[in-house]
Amino acid sequence: MTTEQPNTQESTAEKLTDVKAVIAYLAEKFPACFSLEGDAKPLKIGLFQELAERLEGDERVSKTQLRQALRRYTNSWRYLRCQKAGAQRVDLDGNEVGELEAEHVEHAQQALKESQDKAKAARAEKQGSKPAKRPEGRKPARAERPKTAKLKSKPETKRNQAPLQTVSSDKLKVDQNVMVQLGRSPAKGVIVDINREDVMVRLETGLTVKVKAEHIRI
Structure with a gap:
């Protein structure tokens, strides 16, 4: 009697390569902590270490990707807008771990203002670099060529010739x-x-x- 051998081949998970995809993966794994829309909860200080431990051995993300994703997430305008006085920080499971300090709220609001001003300046510079549109139906004016006076050609002077004479x-x-x-x-x-x-x-x-x-x- 033969027994079937169990399939021991492990399926390899597809590795994430895009930062947005990593953030979406974190929101799927820890929905009480991360979100993709609406208000973003302030994260616990030192959350990276906790996140690295929870995802240790996960083939889809690396520590470098986790660090990049956290930086992108906490620098987004959606996250910075929610850093207000009285807001509570949360851990990966959504547990409140302490109220935001005033200096952290001030820093977040300042970072938001600087980021928005920078984006506004970039848009203005981009618009200013575009050539102004001319009214439809109007052709661009051509540079007028300087009018040069036509030089009248002088009649060629006849060589001194003896006048013709009549003869008999x-x-x-x-x-x-x-x-x-x-x-x-x-x-x-x-x-x-x-x-x-x-x-x-x-x-x-x-x-x-x-x-x-x-x-x-x-």
Whole structure:
């Protein structure tokens, strides 16, 4: 006949890593001492030592975590507000162990004021660092560029040139470079034929024109 062997493997508890989770765990284990909302009871002086002894061997929390959780809990605004004259300190089981001393009440109220002032200053600094919102539909003004006076380009000075002269037909010859006065400005050309007062000139554009000798300039 065989007998079943008991399962001796112990289940390992999940270790808490967040301070808030540790505080919630303490409120679950010691509800008469810790709370997560409403009024917070003043804790017994030296409660850490008592807490460490009660949770010795608890794999979910360490002494370092317990110390951090107590510091966070007793520095919270909810806890500091409840530190008033006549309030009673309690142990882990909720037993009253003595009335708050006046100096402890004063210290708690001063700590609360300093913490609130610090938080208020941080919010004001954060709001002040944000850029001011401009009215909707209005575009930011562009920096105007300095207007620079346009410099009028000076007309190029013509080189000193000898004025063109009219000539008679008897002084003209074929293949001679001449200027033909067709309009306001004379055009360059080459004489290709001469018939008395009529002169045939091939212009630079390739066009050949017949003009009177009086329109020829050299």
